[in-house]
Amino acid sequence: MDKKIKKILIKTKRQVFSEISGNNPSIFKGEGFNFIELREYLPGDDVKKIDWLISAKLQKPYVKVYQEERELNIIVAFMLNGSMYFGSVEFKHIIAAAAGAIIGFSAIKNQDSFSYYIFADKLYKSIKSTKNINAIQEMIENIANFNPLGKSDNFKDLTKRLFKIKRKSLIFIISDFLEDFDFKLLSKKHEVIAIIIRDRLEEEPKEFGFVNLIDPQSGDSAVLDMDSYTKNEYKKEIKRKDHFMYEHFKKNRIRFTKIYTDEEPFIKLLKLFGRR
Structure with a gap:
């Protein structure tokens, strides 16, 4: 190896x-995928779980409650x-x-x-x-x-x-x-x-002056003056x-x-x- x-x-x-x-024992927890019920939104709830259609009809925010798989x-x-x-x-x-x-x-x-x-x-x-x-x-x-x-x-x-x-x-x-x-x-x-x-x-390049750059995807190359501009x-x-x-x-x-x-x-x- x-x-x-x-x-x-x-x-x-x-x-x-x-x-x-x-x-x-895991570094992550996924969303619960099994729907159980709707309840009124509480501070701290994930807005992603808001049912906007029901909320609009009832004039109050409601969230979907899931049971985690x-x-x-x-x-x-x-x-x-x-x-x-x-x-x-x-x-x-x-x-x-x-x-x-x-x-x-x-x-x-x-x-x-x-x-x-x-x-x-x-x-x-x-x-x-x-x-x-x-x-x-x-x-x-x-x-x-x-x-x-x-x-x-x-x-x-x-x-x-x-x-x-x-x-x-x-x-x-x-x-x-x-x-x-x-x-x-x-x-x-x-x-x-x-x-x-x-x-x-990649995000903070240096001013190298004239350099020969190669496109890693196409393989094309070009000489470029890496000045401040x-x-x-x-x-x-x-x-x-x-x-x-x-x-x-x-x-x-x-x-x-x-x-x-x-x-x-x-x-x-x-x-x-x-x-x-």
Whole structure:
């Protein structure tokens, strides 16, 4: 086994099985999916559970009450296009593998069903739902050995495939989200959580002067003067893309976290799910 793969496997497994304690053995809790009743809205209730049609008729806010399912269906979908093969500290796709492993081990520990999809311009690998812990090692190996260079993203096909999953699921989509995407319909059927993987150099580039840049998706190259003007224009474009991303997540009630290549995925995921 490759040393990098072994390190991810040992570290993430130890974190999940040794460092997560308490009554809830998982770092996440999905929404309850079995509807029981309607009741009046109380301060602190999740507004996502408000039944707007009933509320409008009764002139009071009412929420749907659910009974949490004993078993969750956890899906981790990786978008490994060319830009994921980058990192000033660690490659983004390796950080993605670690984040996916933490989610996978947590699902297995909690006796939830787990499956994963490796996507770029098309589907490269997927497995059916399983509770077999060996699936986590297989996933890490597939991602670590995957070459994103020269591959474009295809969020449209990914979301179509995920939407077809019949059972309502807790879906983690892991990507750098530097390209356009639309999770509006997907988030209506499933609970979607976005894990953003970035390198700080992508958001705060340095003034390198003349550099030869290569597009990791198309392979095209160009000489560019990375002076203060170019740097500022680049940052404006990144902020524009991120503004769309955050607004899209907010509008569609998609939880998210951003993990940089110099950060610990385990800590960021714990914070995302409200565990300290």
